[in-house]
Amino acid sequence: GPAQNPVLAKRRTKAMTSMHKEQAEAEAAAAAVKAKRAERRKHMVVPDVTTGAALERQLRKVATRGVVALFNAISKHQKGATDKAETGKAAARSSAKSASKASFLELLKKSTSGVGKGASAAAA
Incomplete structure (x- = not known):
């Protein structure tokens, strides 16, 4: 029954772990770029x-x-x-x-x- 067949969704291979780690790093880098851009735009003013x-x-x-x-x-x-x-x-x-x-x-x-x-x- 169900005890014999492992649940595949719960397992993580090394490749999957590294892929998730790279994805998290990419998201963090994108967030940093977005924050930096927002900081620069904060100082920009439309000329009157x-x-x-x-x-x-x-x-x-x-x-x-x-x-x-x-x-x-x-x-x-x-x-x-x-x-x-x-x-x-x-x-x-x-x-x-x-x-x-x-x-x-x-x-x-x-x-x-x-x-x-x-x-x-x-x-x-």
């Missing part, structure tokens, strides 16, 4: 056009000024480098490699400090 428009305009102006200052500094630096190269090519090559980065950064600082002063004067 009515209140954020003025701030966006202001940020765009600041960014534009910065990019203009950067490009002006680059063109000044390149113009200075070509002028030096025309006067003394051999001397300029050796000194340009060591001093070009420092002089460019100095030029960039000067141009951005001028932009910042003009912006604060215009705002006041």
Whole structure:
């Protein structure tokens, strides 16, 4: 009778155990990914056009000024480098490699400090 035939649903082989373990790990990983995604989405806000428009305009102006200052500094630096190269090519090559980065950064600082002063004067 029933005592002689084992119930097959209650038995677990090693393959079945490992399969269940892998499935549980996959579910845990999926839950972790879902929780991480939910955490990231919690900080996302749909932009409000009515209140954020003025701030966006202001940020765009600041960014534009910065990019203009950067490009002006680059063109000044390149113009200075070509002028030096025309006067003394051999001397300029050796000194340009060591001093070009420092002089460019100095030029960039000067141009951005001028932009910042003009912006604060215009705002006041």
